[in-house]
Amino acid sequence: MNIGDVSHLTGLPAKTIRYYEEIGLVRPARDANGYRVFCDTDAHKLAFLGRSRALGFSIEDCRTLLALYEDDDRASADVKRVATEHLHQIEDKIAQLQAMRDTLNELVRTCAGDNRPDCPILKDLSQDRGEAARKG
Amino acid sequence: MNIGDVSHLTGLPAKTIRYYEEIGLVRPARDANGYRVFCDTDAHKLAFLGRSRALGFSIEDCRTLLALYEDDDRASADVKRVATEHLHQIEDKIAQLQAMRDTLNELVRTCAGDNRPDCPILKDLSQDRGEAARKG
DNA sequence: CTTGACCCTCCAGTGACTGGAACCCCTATC
DNA sequence: GATAGGGGTTCCAGTCACTGGAGGGTCAAG
Numbered sequence: 575m576n577i578g579d580v581s582h583l584t585g586l587p588a589k590t591i592r593y594y595e596e597i598g599l600v601r602p603a604r605d606a607n608g609y610r611v612f613c614d615t616d617a618h619k620l621a622f623l624g625r626s627r628a629l630g631f632s633i634e635d636c637r638t639l640l641a642l643y644e645d646d647d648r649a650s651a652d653v654k655r656v657a658t659e660h661l662h663q664i665e666d667k668i669a670q671l672q673a674m675r676d677t678l679n680e681l682v683r684t685c686a687g688d689n690r691p692d693c694p695i696l697k698d699l700s701q702d703r704g705e706a707a708r709k710g
Numbered sequence: 711m712n713i714g715d716v717s718h719l720t721g722l723p724a725k726t727i728r729y730y731e732e733i734g735l736v737r738p739a740r741d742a743n744g745y746r747v748f749c750d751t752d753a754h755k756l757a758f759l760g761r762s763r764a765l766g767f768s769i770e771d772c773r774t775l776l777a778l779y780e781d782d783d784r785a786s787a788d789v790k791r792v793a794t795e796h797l798h799q800i801e802d803k804i805a806q807l808q809a810m811r812d813t814l815n816e817l818v819r820t821c822a823g824d825n826r827p828d829c830p831i832l833k834d835l836s837q838d839r840g841e842a843a844r845k846g
Numbered sequence: 847c848t849t850g851a852c853c854c855t856c857c858a859g860t861g862a863c864t865g866g867a868a869c870c871c872c873t874a875t876c
Numbered sequence: 877g878a879t880a881g882g883g884g885t886t887c888c889a890g891t892c893a894c895t896g897g898a899g900g901g902t903c904a905a906g
Contacts, residue, residue: 578883588884593863607871609884618836625835630810633862643832653831654823661814668807671800674766678797687790695789696779699761700754714852724853729894743902745853769893 575612577602584620591620599623599637631660711748713738720756727756735759735773767796 581588594600595610600619602610612620619640626636635656642648642656684694717724730736731746736755738746748756755776762772771792778784778792820830 576884587864589864590862592885597862607884608886609871621838622835627862628810629814629835630807639832639835642829643836646827648827648829648832649825650821650827650829650831651823651825653829654818654821657814657818657821657831661811661818664807664811664814668804668811671766671804671807674764675797675800675804678765678793678800682790682793682797685786685790685793687787689785689787691782691784691786693778693784693786693789695786695793696775696784699758699765699775700779702757712853723895725895726893728854733893743853744855745902763893 575617577610577612580612580617580620583617584624586620586624594620594623597633599633599640629660630664631656635660711753713746713748716748716753716756719753720760722756722760730756730759733769735769735776765796766800767792771796 575583577588577591580586581591584591586594591600592610595602600612600616600623602612602616605611622640622643623636626639627633631639638656639653642653681695681698686692711719713724713727716722716727720727722730727736728746731738736748736752736759738748738752741747758776758779759772762775763769767775774792775789778789817831817834822828
């Protein structure tokens with residue numbers, strides 16, 4: 575398989591696959607003409623990486639997961655630890671974004687959005703609410 | 711005011727303030743010794759930027775918002791447009807993260823997390839569920 | 847005079863790609 | 877044999893919003 579075939583198979587852009595090779599996540603063979611040649615295992619790994627990335631795992635997490643996947647003597651606890659840690663980070667991020675969303679929603683709601691310059695959004699951004707207000 | 715004072719006032723790291731100058735968001739004066747000298751307006755702008763960034767606006771959005779803030783003839787509609795657009799992006803991001811969270815939650819839940827190698831997380835990541843399964 | 851807290855500039859690195867230039871390879875067609 | 881096209885290759889630069897660090901100048905206190 576050439577890179578185009580694997581790209582089609584996995585849905586990963588060829589650029590991304592080359593990048594994954596560069597950082598050592600896959601090691602495809604080379605043809606006499608210099609083209610990368612991917613075996614089924616390589617394609618499978620790349621699909622694994624694509625799905626891990628789609629779940630938001632970092633490249634380093636992916637590297638770890640791939641290593642665990644290939645290790646028949648792994649403990650599922652090691653996998654679970656990585657996933658749980660990542661899950662917590664996602665939950666934190668969601669909470670942050672929800673806080674932003676709530677504030678923005680309120681600001682957008684109260685803004686007339688007309689030709690006049692009066693704007694509660696800008697007013698809020700320019701206002702110094704003290705520590706107390708920010709905490710409470 | 712020197713950069714340290716403004717940093718303390720706004721909560722922005724000095725590095726960040728220098729960076730904001732570099733990209734033209736603020737233009738503090740300079741003392742004879744080369745030190746940046748910030749007036750109240752500069753500090754106010756930086757606080758504005760800090761709050762905008764805390765709401766997740768991109769630097770370019772911040773630039774736009776700051777320009778609108780300084781334009782007495784602005785239309786609040788322009789501000790509202792920027793904020794609404796950003797709000798939608800945040801909502802999209804939240805939805806994405808929630809989907810990841812739900813999947814991860816399920817995977818973590820079903821993983822024993824013990825010394826054995828059997829792991830539903832790795833199994834899921836290695837499995838090719840087709841288009842239908844992914845859509846349905 | 848030294849110490850320590852400031853301040854300065856410039857350069858490199860982050861994460862995970864992405865775009866583009868400049869080039870090679872292979873097949874098909876005229 | 878020339879040409880067109882659709883592959884593939886490398887390498888470099890850019891993204892975003894900082895952040896860290898080296899190497900140095902400035903200033904007030906003791």
